[in-house]
Amino acid sequence: MSFSTLFPALDTCTYLNTANAGVLSTSLQDWRSAHDADHLTAGSDLRIKHSSIFTELRHNLSLLFGAEQKNIYLITNFSSGFNITLDGLDRGHRFLLLTGDYPSLNYAVISRGFIYAEVPMCADLEDQILAAIETYKPSVFAFSIVQYISGIRFDPQFIKEISTTYPDLILIGDGTQFCGTAVFDFSSSGLDAVISSGYKWMLGGYGNGFIMLSDRLKNQLYQDRKNLNLPDTSILGERSNLSVIFEPGHLDTLCFGSLNQSLIYLQSLSLHNIERMSQSICGQARTALYDRGLVPQSLINRKSQSTIINLPLNSSMIERLASNHVLCSNRGSGVRLSFHFYNTRKDLDHLLSILDQKN
Template sequence: MNLSFPILKEYTYLNTANSGILSTSLAEWRAQHDEAFVAGGSVFKMESMSLITDVRNNITKHFGSKPENTYLVQNFSLGFNILLNGLDRNHRFLLLEEEYPSVSYPIMSMGFDYHNVPIDEKLEENIINAIEKFKPTILAFSMVQYISGFRMDDDFIRKLKTTYPNLLLVGDGTQFLGTTTFNFEKSGLDALIGSGYKWLLAGYGNGYVMLSDQMKDAIYVKNKLTNLPAAPFLKEKDHLSMCFEPGHLDTLNFGTLNESLNDLGVMGFDYIEKTTQTLSNQARLALNARGLVPDWMLGRKYRSTIMSMPLDQKKVDKLVAAKILCSPRGAGTRISFHFYNTEEDLNQLLQVLDGKN
């Protein structure tokens, strides 16, 4: 499969963790969509509404969630806030330190009780100790940390759910989904929420919510006591879709997600995982040898496609001059590798870091 990304001719693009890129084929699909809208108006919109069902089913097919437990939202932040608004305020949250603000801030601002756990080589032990002492009802975390690239251990998530079945596990999948094979129903998670504009390469304005049956039962309990509207155009809605999908869903943005899932599915998420892990592990070893990635990050079973380097401004300026795109995050400079990155991209980076370019 040959996807064309013109930006790769201009830059060494190590910035998918900031924004995924758009292929020319997707841009063409989007243009055709809007041309059809211009020509057809409401006729086109009515005929294209089946696309919303298609993208929901596509998410289910690729990521193993139940169709009736899968909702479409415009982005992670919106989906997560909708989830939080449906929870009883007596819930107690366990969070990771330096968590993505869109995860931590709404929990704090809504007045939930919470406790932070430090991220280090003993993270799993830290979480278990905090569960025993703090007695949380929900653990909320990014599947991949946006600054460091630290990835949660898949086996540990499943073990947590088995050991503490009443503990609800909520993951932000934005920096995760699209990098590896994944089956929600087998993951141990009770919710995975994310945006499609990064690793799913789907542009902006689309995202997803996948829920377990247990989480479905735990949210919007009072809403479920109210009769649903009888209007014919809402006949497909249930109580939770009235909350997560309260208005119209844009067929351009969600159609883009659908098309990108088709493209990535043809490529295969197993292929994407193998390709990105091989290159990311090469990069991690090379950066560790230069003192830019800590030793303990190398020994983890599950590793992400993101890493952060502590660089001074002079070195950052050299990366910019060499047209290597990356992002300042926290105290470091963040890089990331998707399937369109190559060893040549990595070598470009290393040459600049070594002062050879």
Template structure:
């Protein structure tokens, strides 16, 4: 694809640096959604007769994109629903390691149950803090975001793989919502037990759809309690007691899950090599410039590799100034969060820097 910005009309109006809050709707996904609902309008239940085939195609598409067998892919409406369903399938005597101030839908969901909870601090030495917590607390479960939603601090996959090899019996559950779609990701090669994500951010899949990827042994440690008629309906769920079916007890929306499939198809046409290169380049340029302007926390400056999410120093006045210049960003934590995806460019970074200076 020559023009990476063309599928996203919002970019014609705004300097959109807010994918970490909400990804953009592409023309391809918009066209699919219109055609889908037009089919529903004129054919009613005839469209729904194709539901099994549509959802199987989505499951297979997700599995192919992230290298996970489709019979280990659960389709859920959002991250929080899937994660809470998963937690209900864990023994309450388990000790769970969390990261302090991680995404609330992780930490609140765990702390609201009667698990033993221990924590590691998020700072410039995050990996060392986690390793020390493993040695001190000996957790049964490690639940975490791959990329932090406020600071953009990103965990090293080399570290995670090594930590998993050293602790094979610990269940590693990762939230990939702020990560998947920014670079190539091979789930089966990652060593993680579970990765789950909503897709409305970096995958540009729209709202109302998410997925969970399980490795081959995860079902031995998780016993979800949910069940319903849809738990046994469709390809990959046709037998009693099916594991992924426990995460899919009710009706699933072919409009929303179909949107995810179209969004993944677009990313494949762009090429994840291209996406990864552009995102990494913009993140490196942005970090360098933000350091010059003294806008970043010391814990972020110290990190060798960083995600495309940055929380820069700024108050209400600066935020309103940026919005007044049609620069779309978010107020998070004590600063202003900006984020760069593959459809952004150096000119937009310069536009932001000019406003900041």
């Protein structure tokens, strides 16, 4: 199946950069153009016409990821949602972090003065995490479900094991490099929060994201505001304190409508098929790159695989990839490749042909 008609960017290059930003579809561009045309002619009536977008988006997120709609909030990106969450937690919490995790995650915890410990990235990462939980006894473990540099993905059963073994430990997952790549049911995941931007694997464009909360964490946030009365205005309707905290002011109908349109498309494909297609091409890539000595055995042996691969390439090879229109990203000490459902064997063969060039 070719997706280049729907995603024109795929015809301009070998696009292995969804971990940086997902490509936009022609159908989404049509919707966005119609939305802005409405704004041009309708003025303030635009929000009346599109007032159902936010409820529909929460509903679609609930269907796609198995979270309760009442526990889903719309945010502009992961960083804003995570910061809001941290500011609602008691300052006595002890955090466990991963060294080299997404900067907006670790920095947000450290800069607020929370007590924390870090687990270094290593081949036996899961064992080291369990050991750190036993010795350090954190009250919150915050981590990216898929690591943005290495592409290491935590196995869902490992997360459930932590949740079952340490039921008082709050688990907060950054889902930005995960949501939209695989089947996921939040309600049975063991996680207390998944926070994600929508512009990468969700293909929703910039300026949108979401947070899904467990009842337990939801009840712990912003304890000092629970008994405060909201302003007496009909504009707020029946919104809760937490809704006003996570979603202050007006939400952008263009940004969140774009995410909603992309969700409708992803639902039409189904996450099962998306996972099957992306894992197929990424698995082929991983094997071919391992055969060339570019992927370590430790990555090959991992039970759960993401759709991100990081290669240790020199500067001349990086320049060669760019000159041959392979779009990827420098991350960490290597080059990050990312494969989504729209990537093909032709993309992989083009990549391999460049890597195999001797001069």
